[in-house]
Amino acid sequence: MWNKDEIKGKGKKIKGQVKDKVGEIIGDPELEAEGEADRVEGQAQESFGRARRKAEELIERVEDEVKKENG
Numbered sequence: 001m002w003n004k005d006e007i008k009g010k011g012k013k014i015k016g017q018v019k020d021k022v023g024e025i026i027g028d029p030e031l032e033a034e035g036e037a038d039r040v041e042g043q044a045q046e047s048f049g050r051a052r053r054k055a056e057e058l059i060e061r062v063e064d065e066v067k068k069e070n071g
Contacts, residue, residue, distance in 0.1 A: 005049025012042030
């Protein structure tokens with residue numbers, strides 16, 4: 001299950017891609033640059049969220065294993 005960082009990051013990434021393309025189409029390099037920045041920020045947030053989710057899943061598995069061993 002995705003966490004809020006993954007969802008928000010994916011949203012920012014999409015928003016950035018749209019801004020980048022619109023800026024490209026209308027010839028607005030400032031909008032293109034803003035879109036690229038949003039896309040990179042979104043990618044970073046999504047990656048952080050993914051790493052966080054995987055760490056949480058690992059902790060849960062370890063806890064489950066400890067519980068199994070302790071009875």
